[in-house]
Amino acid sequence: MHMQAVRIHAYGTPEVMQLETLSIPTPGSGQALVRVEAASVNFLDIQHRRGDLVKQAFYQQKAGLKMTLPTIIGSQGIGTVESFGPDTANPRVHTGSRVAFFGSSYATHAVVPAAHLIPVPDGISLEEAAAGLNQGFLAYAFTHHTYPVKQGDWCLVQAAAGGLGHLICQIAKLRGGRVIGVTSSAEKADMVKAMGADEVILSQQADIAKEVQRITEGKGVHVVYDGVGKDTFEANLDSLTPGGYLVIYGQSSGYVPPFDLMRLQEKGSLFITRTNGLPYTHEYPTYLQQFATWLKEGKLSIRIDHTYALADAAKAHKAVEQRRSSGRILLLP
Numbered sequence: 001m002h003m004q005a006v007r008i009h010a011y012g013t014p015e016v017m018q019l020e021t022l023s024i025p026t027p028g029s030g031q032a033l034v035r036v037e038a039a040s041v042n043f044l045d046i047q048h049r050r051g052d053l054v055k056q057a058f059y060q061q062k063a064g065l066k067m068t069l070p071t072i073i074g075s076q077g078i079g080t081v082e083s084f085g086p087d088t089a090n091p092r093v094h095t096g097s098r099v100a101f102f103g104s105s106y107a108t109h110a111v112v113p114a115a116h117l118i119p120v121p122d123g124i125s126l127e128e129a130a131a132g133l134n135q136g137f138l139a140y141a142f143t144h145h146t147y148p149v150k151q152g153d154w155c156l157v158q159a160a161a162g163g164l165g166h167l168i169c170q171i172a173k174l175r176g177g178r179v180i181g182v183t184s185s186a187e188k189a190d191m192v193k194a195m196g197a198d199e200v201i202l203s204q205q206a207d208i209a210k211e212v213q214r215i216t217e218g219k220g221v222h223v224v225y226d227g228v229g230k231d232t233f234e235a236n237l238d239s240l241t242p243g244g245y246l247v248i249y250g251q252s253s254g255y256v257p258p259f260d261l262m263r264l265q266e267k268g269s270l271f272i273t274r275t276n277g278l279p280y281t282h283e284y285p286t287y288l289q290q291f292a293t294w295l296k297e298g299k300l301s302i303r304i305d306h307t308y309a310l311a312d313a314a315k316a317h318k319a320v321e322q323r324r325s326s327g328r329i330l331l332l333p
């Protein structure tokens with residue numbers, strides 16, 4: 001039996017991704033075979049394809065990305081469990097269950113660790129699950145745990161129209177925060193407003209920190225959520241109120257270079273973290289219920305920018321890399 005998969009044989013531009021026909025692997029002990037219904041196009045996939053993660057041991061050891069070539073691209077997807085390997089079970093899912101999974105998702109089939117499969121609650125559409133389930137967990141973890149937003153807090157959200165950014169905006173608002181979203185174009189700014197942001201700063205036209213100080217009447221924000229990294233680092237430090245928190249979860253513009261810790265004191269005894277959702281995985285069941293409720297009550301909206309076929313993975317990557325996407329792009333095998 002055969003499957004289709006988007007593989008790379010060398011790191012490079014979007015064109016290194018090729019749609020290939022491969023044999024469907026047999027799941028081994030501890031694994032499950034999933035028929036993929038949708039793969040989310042994450043910035044992480046772009047970094048993987050470009051080779052940016054090769055020297056980052058974390059992504060191989062903890063995120064399960066394969067750093068040897070050839071490799072299938074993709075890190076998250078939604079699908080249906082087709083079979084389990086020998087002596088393997090997951091009490092929360094069975095054959096035929098609709099699940100979210102982590103692993104090489106730009107394919108019609110994926111063999112993944114069975115223990116990590118997450119059942120998709122009823123009432124959540126395929127698109128909502130693919131674009132929002134796991135990304136929503138990060139937005140939930142960052143706003144509830146990493147820096148728990150309090151009523152009235154000013155929150156600066158960088159790349160606020162992004163796949164993760166638009167969820168952080170909405171969940172920070174649900175906690176009673178006042179959100180300033182940053183994005184690069186007027187069109188994306190409209191979308192950020194629609195996601196509930198109180199204010200929007202156009203990064204190409206304004207000095208972000210000055211605008212933040214103007215909006216907050218010189219007080220600065222209590223927290224910055226940032227997935228952009230290098231390009232926004234200085235503006236983030238200059239936007240925070242004394243004792244404020246800089247939560248860095250990504251680096252779409254490049255890694256933040258090493259810096260002198262004393263600068264945190266100089267800027268007002270700031271806190272800073274580079275984080276992900278892993279410290280809070282025990283919260284996932286609580287989050288899952290909350291996510292389903294927010295969707296049902298219309299309090300959370302998952303924005304799908306575009307869907308593409310697997311054969312058009314390069315087009316999808318270019319749209320994200322060239323900052324043309326807002327919300328999440330999906331590949332539908």
Ligand SMILES: NC(=O)c1ccc[n+]([C@@H]2O[C@H](COP(=O)([O-])OP(=O)(O)OC[C@H]3O[C@@H](n4cnc5c(N)ncnc54)[C@H](OP(=O)(O)O)[C@@H]3O)[C@@H](O)[C@H]2O)c1
Nearest residue numbers: 042043159162163164183184227249250251252253276323
């Ligand atoms: N820590 C974690 O667990 C975790 C999990 C998921 C994602 N991430 C990270 O979070 C970040 C966002 O991921 P995402 O998949 O949701 O992507 P995304 O935000 O949908 O896309 C990236 C956005 O970053 C902005 N950007 C600023 N400078 C850029 C540059 N030089 N090149 C490209 N984009 C630039 C663009 O928005 P504007 O045009 O509006 O500026 C662009 O739309 C990524 O860095 C990703 O690696 C981390």
